[in-house]
Amino acid sequence: MRGDVLVSEILEQTMAQYDEIADLYDAGNDRIGPFRRHVEEHTFWNIAGSVDGLTVFDVACGDGAYSRALAERGAKVVAMDQSAEMIRIAQQVEKEQELGIEYLVQDATELASVGQFDLVTAIYLLHYAPSEEALESMCRGLRANVKDGGRLITLAFNPEIDPARADMTKYGFRLKLPELEDGAECSIEVLLDPPFGFSFFYWSKDVHVRALENAGFKNVVWHNSICSPEGLAEYPAGFWDGYLHNPHAVFISCEV
Numbered sequence: 617m618r619g620d621v622l623v624s625e626i627l628e629q630t631m632a633q634y635d636e637i638a639d640l641y642d643a644g645n646d647r648i649g650p651f652r653r654h655v656e657e658h659t660f661w662n663i664a665g666s667v668d669g670l671t672v673f674d675v676a677c678g679d680g681a682y683s684r685a686l687a688e689r690g691a692k693v694v695a696m697d698q699s700a701e702m703i704r705i706a707q708q709v710e711k712e713q714e715l716g717i718e719y720l721v722q723d724a725t726e727l728a729s730v731g732q733f734d735l736v737t738a739i740y741l742l743h744y745a746p747s748e749e750a751l752e753s754m755c756r757g758l759r760a761n762v763k764d765g766g767r768l769i770t771l772a773f774n775p776e777i778d779p780a781r782a783d784m785t786k787y788g789f790r791l792k793l794p795e796l797e798d799g800a801e802c803s804i805e806v807l808l809d810p811p812f813g814f815s816f817f818y819w820s821k822d823v824h825v826r827a828l829e830n831a832g833f834k835n836v837v838w839h840n841s842i843c844s845p846e847g848l849a850e851y852p853a854g855f856w857d858g859y860l861h862n863p864h865a866v867f868i869s870c871e872v
């Protein structure tokens with residue numbers, strides 16, 4: 617159990633790490649691209665379906681990769697991240713390639729309603745919560761922004777990952793996993809030149825579901841990862857199997 621002071625220090629460190637690696641993360645998006653494009657994004661779009669005409673709030677938007685993809689497909693997007701550096705990069709791209717996305721700097725553990733959206737997305741957010749309270753607080757903040765009849769799609773660290781089969785080097789990253797118990801600190805290294813990494817926290821499936829349901833979400837669904845037909849065609853047979861059978865992150869959708 618961590619005390620409140622320690623939890624807020626951990627939260628500050630977790631938040632600061634993205635300011636430091638923002639440029640590398642932005643550049644890395646292209647290089648870790650095959651995995652993100654063929655599996656992660658393909659799975660996301662399979663769940664999201666058409667977003668044309670929807671209002672979307674993209675929480676923990678980072679450099680805005682999903683925010684732009686959503687806007688390009690016809691959504692009206694507001695996006696936010698706690699990292700001022702990430703938002704600076706996202707706004708710079710918005711200046712060069714205007715899509716009408718509004719970017720905000722905010723902490724998702726203290727998120728109030730900024731609107732009522734058809735869809736809230738939070739791609740790689742929940743595992744940055746350093747305590748169960750912070751996780752529930754994030755879920756309440758997400759819930760406060762979904763309109764009645766709307767939904768949340770989030771991508772979180774896979775609570776059911778098998779560490780013994782979690783060698784992800786061929787997909788462009790490496791995981792450092794301690795014994796997986798709630799609140800355990802884990803880390804990921806993105807294998808670029810230079811490599812960079814960041815840390816996050818393990819939360820079990822029960823803890824996720826409890827936090828989402830306590831926040832007012834229902835019909836919580838965990839989605840299998842799938843690979844695009846292009847990804848299957850482009851890589852040798854079986855290349856994606858290791859990831860698809862033991863993904864490091866898993867999409868969750870739920871409704872209000």
Ligand SMILES: C[S@@+](CC[C@H](N)C(=O)[O-])C[C@H]1O[C@@H](n2cnc3c(N)ncnc32)[C@H](O)[C@@H]1O
Pocket residue numbers: 630631634675676677678679680681682696697698699702722723724725738739740741744
């Ligand atoms: C792995 S990046 C993902 C960025 C983006 N969603 C994407 O898929 O490219 C995780 C992001 O979560 C943000 N983040 C972590 N903790 C947060 C918090 N408490 N509030 C808002 N954003 C947070 C980080 O700043 C970082 O930009």
